[in-house]
Amino acid sequence: QVQLVESGGGLVQPGGSLRLPCVVSGLTLDYYVIGWFRQAPGKEREGVSCISGKDRSTIYDDSVKGRFTISRDNAKKDTVYLQMNSLKPEDTGVYHCAVGTPVPTSQGMCVLAGRRYDYWGQGTQVTVSS
Numbered sequence: 703q704v705q706l707v708e709s710g711g712g713l714v715q716p717g718g719s720l721r722l723p724c725v726v727s728g729l730t731l732d733y734y735v736i737g738w739f740r741q742a743p744g745k746e747r748e749g750v751s752c753i754s755g756k757d758r759s760t761i762y763d764d765s766v767k768g769r770f771t772i773s774r775d776n777a778k779k780d781t782v783y784l785q786m787n788s789l790k791p792e793d794t795g796v797y798h799c800a801v802g803t804p805v806p807t808s809q810g811m812c813v814l815a816g817r818r819y820d821y822w823g824q825g826t827q828v829t830v831s832s
Contacts, residue, residue, distance in 0.1 A: 704728035704821045708799050711826030714789055722784040722826060724799030729821075731755035731774065734801050735812035736782045737819055738772060740828070742795035749814025750797070753782060759810035765792075789830045796825040 710722040724736065737752035751762045751772040760772050769788045775781040782799065800819035804811040812818075 704801065706799050706801060706821055706823035708797060708823045708826040711797060711828045713829045713831065715832050716790060716830055718789050718830070719785070719787045720789065720828060722786065722797055722799075722828075724782045724784070724823060725778075726780050726782070726799075726801060726821075729801065731779060731782070731801070733804075735804050736772075736774070737800045737802065737812060737814065737816075738784045738797060739800060739814075739816055740793075740795040740797045741825075742792075745795075747798075747816055749816065751784060752812035752814055754804060754811035756804070757811060759812070761810050761812055761814060763814060786828070789828075791830045794828060794830050796827050798825040799823045 705727045707725045732755050734755050738750040741747040753760045753772045771785040801821040802819035805813045
């Protein structure tokens with residue numbers, strides 16, 4: 703049984719940082735891609751970032767480039783992190799991690815399309831507010 707568990711969310715002031723871990727069990731991440739998605743109240747879900755479990759190639763949405771970093775733990779190989787710096791109020795939402803199969807493109811091995819992901823976590827709330 704595949705399970706994904708996110709944590710690390712909370713309330714943070716604009717300009718602050720958070721790190722969101724996603725722990726995956728039930729499969730080996732070497733053969734999959736892992737994505738982070740977020741959904742704000744009243745808005746559609748949007749892709750934030752993704753990483754290939756095999757070659758560590760990454761993709762970022764333009765809205766988070768230079769501020770967010772996705773990585774896979776070299777020691778805890780079942781864990782993927784989303785490091786979020788310089789947070790803005792528009793980053794507020796429920797953040798979900800998801801696992802899917804690789805999709806080779808000219809940019810890498812993953813895409814920020816939710817329909818390409820098969821397994822999802824319950825999410826963790828991130829609120830950026832003063």
